[in-house]
Amino acid sequence: MARKTVKRVKTGSLERRFSMARAGFLAGARYATASAGGLFAAPDQREARRRRNLSQRAEELVEELGQLKGSVVKIGQMMALFGEHFLPEEVTEALHTLENSTTALEWPAVEKHLRQQLGSVKLAELEVDPQPLGAASLGQVHRARRKSDGAELALKIQYPGVANAIDSDMRALVRLLKLSRLVPITEQFNQWLDEVRDMLGREVDYDLEAHTTRHFREALADDPRFVVPEVYGDYSTHNILCLSYEEGVHISDPSVVSLSQERRNFLGRAIMELCCREVFEWNKMQTDPNFGNYLMRVGDDGKDKIVLLDFGAIRDFDDEVLGPGREMIRAAWLHDSERLFGAMRALEFLDGEVPRRLLDDFAALCFEAIEALQDPDRFPPPKSVVNDKGEYLWGESNLPNRVMNRASRTALSVHFDVPPKEFIFLFRKLLGAYTFLHVIKAQVRGNTILEPFIHMREDEDRERVAQKINGQAADS
Numbered sequence: 001m002a003r004k005t006v007k008r009v010k011t012g013s014l015e016r017r018f019s020m021a022r023a024g025f026l027a028g029a030r031y032a033t034a035s036a037g038g039l040f041a042a043p044d045q046r047e048a049r050r051r052r053n054l055s056q057r058a059e060e061l062v063e064e065l066g067q068l069k070g071s072v073v074k075i076g077q078m079m080a081l082f083g084e085h086f087l088p089e090e091v092t093e094a095l096h097t098l099e100n101s102t103t104a105l106e107w108p109a110v111e112k113h114l115r116q117q118l119g120s121v122k123l124a125e126l127e128v129d130p131q132p133l134g135a136a137s138l139g140q141v142h143r144a145r146r147k148s149d150g151a152e153l154a155l156k157i158q159y160p161g162v163a164n165a166i167d168s169d170m171r172a173l174v175r176l177l178k179l180s181r182l183v184p185i186t187e188q189f190n191q192w193l194d195e196v197r198d199m200l201g202r203e204v205d206y207d208l209e210a211h212t213t214r215h216f217r218e219a220l221a222d223d224p225r226f227v228v229p230e231v232y233g234d235y236s237t238h239n240i241l242c243l244s245y246e247e248g249v250h251i252s253d254p255s256v257v258s259l260s261q262e263r264r265n266f267l268g269r270a271i272m273e274l275c276c277r278e279v280f281e282w283n284k285m286q287t288d289p290n291f292g293n294y295l296m297r298v299g300d301d302g303k304d305k306i307v308l309l310d311f312g313a314i315r316d317f318d319d320e321v322l323g324p325g326r327e328m329i330r331a332a333w334l335h336d337s338e339r340l341f342g343a344m345r346a347l348e349f350l351d352g353e354v355p356r357r358l359l360d361d362f363a364a365l366c367f368e369a370i371e372a373l374q375d376p377d378r379f380p381p382p383k384s385v386v387n388d389k390g391e392y393l394w395g396e397s398n399l400p401n402r403v404m405n406r407a408s409r410t411a412l413s414v415h416f417d418v419p420p421k422e423f424i425f426l427f428r429k430l431l432g433a434y435t436f437l438h439v440i441k442a443q444v445r446g447n448t449i450l451e452p453f454i455h456m457r458e459d460e461d462r463e464r465v466a467q468k469i470n471g472q473a474a475d476s
Helices: 014-039 043-068 070-083 087-098 107-118 122-123 161-182 187-203 206-219 261-282 317-335 337-346 356-369 399-408 423-439 447-454 457-474
Strands: 124-133 140-145 150-156 240-242 284-286 295-297 305-308 312-317
Touching: 087 447, 087 457, 107 122, 107 124, 107 150, 122 124, 124 150, 150 161, 161 187, 206 240, 206 312, 261 305, 261 423, 261 447, 284 423, 305 399, 317 337, 317 447, 317 457, 337 356, 337 457, 356 399, 399 423
Parallel strands: none
Antiparallel strands: 124 140, 140 150, 150 240, 284 312, 295 305
């Protein structure tokens, strides 16, 4: 099916504000009208009608956002990822469709933009496929070939005016959401908007992404399991990133799913070890671990590789936050409750005095959350998720559901502050790695992955936790 396209991106502040205001007003008006009509429905039908109406209005709003492209769409995507706690379910579901429904910019506009960025001479050195490989909220990717040597390239092209529209888009989006009446504007929501603004600033900084891509390419140069694209600086600018084109298939491709258990275990171990290196060794983490950022390269010789893409969401983490975060992982891995509580206090998770029973409940939650990485001989997981070799059956596990169900049965939220946003990114990173192994149905002893990393920086992290707790005591 042909990809939907638009002739140009609406980049003018007034034009974008008008489009969003119109969309928000119409959604709000239709929602109010339909809600008023629902007052005459039978009581048992009223809630179903309200949810259906909310879902329809949200879908209409999302369709308009997708046409605008740029940071508005990215904000919507981030809201879908982090909004489960402060957005209606119907709105979250509609926002998730933004990840798959963004339209592409038509080739004449793309070609004009390329000529402005690279110049006619440089552009003439390339053969660029007019059909995009993919279109996202902030830009799209076109395959290209350098005429002089046939080098296969990928051009990541940022939409014109996107970077300059971020601040105005943020302000306009808040007004849109107020008009639409679909989203409660809370303090938590505003905090996340601030974080999204910072994240967008990094994602449109192609100079930073080029630097980060080179860093990961160098860091993984001696690891044959991974492929990181090469940056071609001659064809890169502030708004264009030129990379080597790397072949691969999606993680769910039949060629990956049909691999032997041994080969799938190899891929699963690789991605979890990469996660551990980011957390324990590099302090530099991919905070958007969706499957679109990976390609699988199935080797005819049995040597499979993982292609790593899109380093725009890489984030540097401060040891002040990641150190106590690593301590929480160590404490959970060791089933050490007191060490866990100390790390939580250093991260300012705890609000005042918390009853011991609730602390123990939270500790049990953390111990369960890390079961896939535990030594099964010391802390056996449920028998249904481990085989006779002690290997964790990632594909058979419903660990995230069990953890969420346990969390929902406790009264923890009364005593626990909203965690640092960096810690939430860490949690998403670990969950993303878990999901990868779940999808390919890996069978791997997780403790053999984590053990080589668990003691890295341990002394410094423990000292940092103690200093933060002592500092908090002195301030109180």
